[in-house]
Amino acid sequence: MLRSGFVPGAGCVVSRSRGTMTDVSSDSRTTIIPMIMPRTMTAAGRTEPVGVDALLLVSFGGPEAPSDVMPFLRNVTHGRGVPDERLAQVAEQYRRLGGRSPINDQNRALLAALRAELAPLPVYWGNRNWSPFLVDALRAMRRDGVGRAACFVTSAFASYSGCRQYREDLARARAQLGPGAPELIKLRQYFDHPGFVLPMVDHVVDELATIPAASLARTRLVFVAHSIPLTQSADSGPDGDAYPRQLAAAAAVIVERVALRTGRRHPHDLVYASRSGPPSVPWLAPDVGDHLAALGSAGRTQAVVVVPIGFVSDHMEVIHDLDVMAAERARAVGLSFRRASTVGADPRFVTMVRELLDERRYGHRPRAALSPLGPGHDVCPLWCCAPRGPGRRLPAAAGVPADERPGQDTAGHRPDAPDSDVPDSDAPDGTAPGGDAPGSGPAPLETSDGAHRDICDVHDVGGGATVHNDVHKVGRP
Ligand SMILES: CC1=C(CCC(=O)O)c2cc3nc(cc4[nH]c(cc5[nH]c(cc1n2)c(C)c5CCC(=O)O)c(CCC(=O)O)c4C)C(CCC(=O)O)=C3C
Numbered sequence: 124m125l126r127s128g129f130v131p132g133a134g135c136v137v138s139r140s141r142g143t144m145t146d147v148s149s150d151s152r153t154t155i156i157p158m159i160m161p162r163t164m165t166a167a168g169r170t171e172p173v174g175v176d177a178l179l180l181v182s183f184g185g186p187e188a189p190s191d192v193m194p195f196l197r198n199v200t201h202g203r204g205v206p207d208e209r210l211a212q213v214a215e216q217y218r219r220l221g222g223r224s225p226i227n228d229q230n231r232a233l234l235a236a237l238r239a240e241l242a243p244l245p246v247y248w249g250n251r252n253w254s255p256f257l258v259d260a261l262r263a264m265r266r267d268g269v270g271r272a273a274c275f276v277t278s279a280f281a282s283y284s285g286c287r288q289y290r291e292d293l294a295r296a297r298a299q300l301g302p303g304a305p306e307l308i309k310l311r312q313y314f315d316h317p318g319f320v321l322p323m324v325d326h327v328v329d330e331l332a333t334i335p336a337a338s339l340a341r342t343r344l345v346f347v348a349h350s351i352p353l354t355q356s357a358d359s360g361p362d363g364d365a366y367p368r369q370l371a372a373a374a375a376v377i378v379e380r381v382a383l384r385t386g387r388r389h390p391h392d393l394v395y396a397s398r399s400g401p402p403s404v405p406w407l408a409p410d411v412g413d414h415l416a417a418l419g420s421a422g423r424t425q426a427v428v429v430v431p432i433g434f435v436s437d438h439m440e441v442i443h444d445l446d447v448m449a450a451e452r453a454r455a456v457g458l459s460f461r462r463a464s465t466v467g468a469d470p471r472f473v474t475m476v477r478e479l480l481d482e483r484r485y486g487h488r489p490r491a492a493l494s495p496l497g498p499g500h501d502v503c504p505l506w507c508c509a510p511r512g513p514g515r516r517l518p519a520a521a522g523v524p525a526d527e528r529p530g531q532d533t534a535g536h537r538p539d540a541p542d543s544d545v546p547d548s549d550a551p552d553g554t555a556p557g558g559d560a561p562g563s564g565p566a567p568l569e570t571s572d573g574a575h576r577d578i579c580d581v582h583d584v585g586g587g588a589t590v591h592n593d594v595h596k597v598g599r600p
Pocket residue numbers: 183184185186196199200201203205209210213224225226277278279282284285349350351352397398399400433434438439440557
């Protein structure tokens with residue numbers, strides 16, 4: 124059994140024992156959420172130090188050859204009813220890159236940097252959707268005697284797709300492996316950690332430096348994240364709406380830090396890319412392409428710096444949806460287009476992983492966070508980012524033990540939802556994670572050019588709108 128990562132004396136802290144306690148959520152809402160969590164957790168949602176034998180880099184995965192593309196896409200969309208036309212369209216995007224996603228090589232670079240940073244702690248790598256798969260990584264860990272590993276996920280934000288789904292896939296991999304599968308903990312979300320945000324500040328400043336001085340007064344920062352269904356957005360985090368709020372918080376930090384560096388506070392927007400699923404299901408909007416077209420038509424903007432805040436590397440969705448598709452929409456309306464790089468394997472990002480790890484294994488404080496929203500919980504509470512209401516409820520690893528074995532009595536209901544005993548108005552029966560059924564809460568978003576232009580004009584007026592209006596309409600009363 125490897126012991127290199129253990130704090131002397133801390134290895135005996137085992138998170139299997141349970142106690143009931145009360146957690147007051149970290150935001151200003153006063154919802155008291157009764158839940159089951161490890162006895163090692165404090166009321167602030169933090170844990171006592173816990174030793175680990177390894178770090179597991181957990182990522183999305185991507186195809187490495189043309190023959191991988193369709194099987195990979197089927198893994199990604201398994202059971203979520205993504206239409207064939209959409210898959211064919213995405214397959215075409217991968218084929219344009221020679222059938223090879225850049226994401227695996229980016230993870231190899233991050234893995235090498237993490238190994239150098241964390242040695243002698245062993246670092247493993249596993250993906251949700253493509254080789255090396257999570258189960259292979261867990262098998263290698265079991266072989267090497269790893270009893271407990273900390274998971275670092277290449278997604279900075281809360282949401283089913285960006286957090287819980289990884290934990291569900293980890294639970295499935297543990298179940299597949301069977302006895303001796305390592306115990307897993309997940310490092311916290313890092314959307315406003317300096318190691319994630321400050322490299323992006325540099326990248327934005329770099330892009331602004333390429334824009335002629337005469338255009339800078341009419342340059343907007345356009346923050347982009349992966350769109351998700353509105354129901355998924357409303358369900359994100361322990362008490363809803365965490366995804367758009369975390370995105371807005373991280374964007375606001377970057378805008379302020381850029382202003383400190385350049386002396387100019389650029390107006391900014393938060394928009395979304397890569398939506399899929401049937402048009403009848405509302406997703407976070409506006410789409411980055413529609414937004415750029417509207418900005419161009421409104422005529423008050425000369426240049427944009429697109430900031431892919433929702434992503435940690437320049438993978439396929441970034442280079443295709445932004446550098447190809449969004450850039451084309453900008454060009455068509457005469458907008459000068461720049462795109463800031465993601466963090467990738469920036470040394471500060473690598474150091475951040477060490478800091479997140481040391482928070483958990485040594486109890487290091489303070490936990491760095493640059494926005495008023497962070498730092499968030501160390502351990503995702505029960506049903507964090509899970510769909511509300513009746514529906515598919517899968518076990519999720521690396522959270523509270525009860526989440527890995529959802530109880531019969533609560534299956535289909537999220538106990539912290541105020542209306543968990545009555546049919547849920549915005550999560551119809553059978554709603555799968557990812558949302559296949561239209562929600563009734565927020566009004567479906569118009570994405571036609573005309574309607575969209577109206578929305579854009581609203582936030583052009585102030586010149587510095589933080590979040591697009593529609594995210595405020597999402598979620599619970
Ligand atoms: C929030 C979020 C992130 C950011 C957090 C994170 O990084 O995890 C993300 C990342 C990524 N998404 C990626 C690729 C894909 N995402 C898809 C589909 C979907 N993503 C969703 C959400 C997210 N996705 C959702 C709600 C769907 C539809 C329903 C479903 O199927 O769950 C599909 C299927 C086809 C399509 O519908 O577009 C593909 C191929 C790649 C790899 C890129 C590469 O290869 O370089 C990466 C990093």
